[in-house]
Amino acid sequence: xxxxxxxxxxxxxxxxxxxxxxxxxxxxxxxxxxxxxxxxxxxxxxxxxxxxxxxxxxxxxxxxxxxxxxxxxxxxxxxxxxxxxxxxxxxxxxxxxxxxxxxxxxxxxxxxxxxxxxxxxxxxxxxxxxxxxxxxxxxxxxxxxxxxxxxxxxxxxxxxxxxxxxxxxxxxxxxxxxxxxxxxxxxxxxxxxxxxxxxxxxxxxxxxxxxxxxxxxxxxxxxxxxxxxxxxxxxxxxxxxxxxxxxxxxxxxxxxxxxxxxxxx
Numbered sequence: 001x002x003x004x005x006x007x008x009x010x011x012x013x014x015x016x017x018x019x020x021x022x023x024x025x026x027x028x029x030x031x032x033x034x035x036x037x038x039x040x041x042x043x044x045x046x047x048x049x050x051x052x053x054x055x056x057x058x059x060x061x062x063x064x065x066x067x068x069x070x071x072x073x074x075x076x077x078x079x080x081x082x083x084x085x086x087x088x089x090x091x092x093x094x095x096x097x098x099x100x101x102x103x104x105x106x107x108x109x110x111x112x113x114x115x116x117x118x119x120x121x122x123x124x125x126x127x128x129x130x131x132x133x134x135x136x137x138x139x140x141x142x143x144x145x146x147x148x149x150x151x152x153x154x155x156x157x158x159x160x161x162x163x164x165x166x167x168x169x170x171x172x173x174x175x176x177x178x179x180x181x182x183x184x185x186x187x188x189x190x191x192x193x194x195x196x197x198x199x200x201x202x203x204x205x206x207x208x209x210x211x212x213x214x215x216x217x218x219x220x221x222x223x224x225x226x227x228x229x230x231x232x233x234x235x236x237x238x239x240x241x242x243x244x245x246x247x248x249x250x251x252x253x254x255x256x257x258x259x260x261x262x263x264x265x
Contacts, residue, residue, distance in 0.1 A: 098146075099174060101143075101167075109170060121134065132150070134146045134148060135149040155234070158176055180233065184235065184238050187230075188230075188260045191225055191249060207248075210234035216228055247259075
């Protein structure tokens with residue numbers, strides 16, 4: 001009788017399915033470690049190439065942004081303007097005054113823009129027109145271009161008839177802007193509807209001589225009274241009316257003046 005050996009008989013190693021690994025000739029089949037290791041190394045070598053490819057568009061994009069910034073900076077440097085010009089454009093959006101020289105004037109005898117503006121300012125101040133210095137001086141073709149950056153000086157120059165007629169003995173023509181800033185626009189409120197529009201306009205001009213472009217405001221809904229909008233060319237009249245706060249337009253049935261309120265737009 002043979003003794004029972006408790007140690008299991010060694011056989012071929014089992015694969016994951018429980019079967020033995022064999023090459024059909026009864027020989028063991030070992031994994032090809034060299035090939036696997038090479039494949040593993042190759043996978044590590046490929047990964048950085050993929051990362052570089054994904055980062056390439058970002059590098060190209062940053063290059064485009066950098067180029068765009070350089071172009072913008074170059075354009076900014078080319079378009080630099082003085083502080084006074086910037087202040088004039090941003091603070092008030094006021095139109096400029098133009099000085100035209102006669103066509104037969106000797107161009108060599110015409111002073112520079114700065115000198116001409118000083119001569120005009122001195123002449124205005126001598127004639128009682130008190131303003132600050134011009135804040136915009138330059139040429140627009142053959143015309144001298146002058147500007148101010150506050151509405152008080154602008155209104156004074158627009159309404160003044162004391163501009164010089166000559167510079168260095170050369171005849172000049174002053175071309176004034178027709179633009180009236182919104183700050184010189186007023187509204188009268190609560191005008192009785194029975195009053196005719198022409199009558200109201202005449203009444204306003206009797207009180208405010210420089211009132212112009214008087215128009216009734218049209219609303220989308222029915223109102224018991226009317227409002228009128230108009231422009232005031234004379235800055236002194238503009239301030240005086242604002243201080244009053246109200247004016248009289250015609251009389252009512254009781255022979256009393258119709259008092260209307262004046263508001264700044």
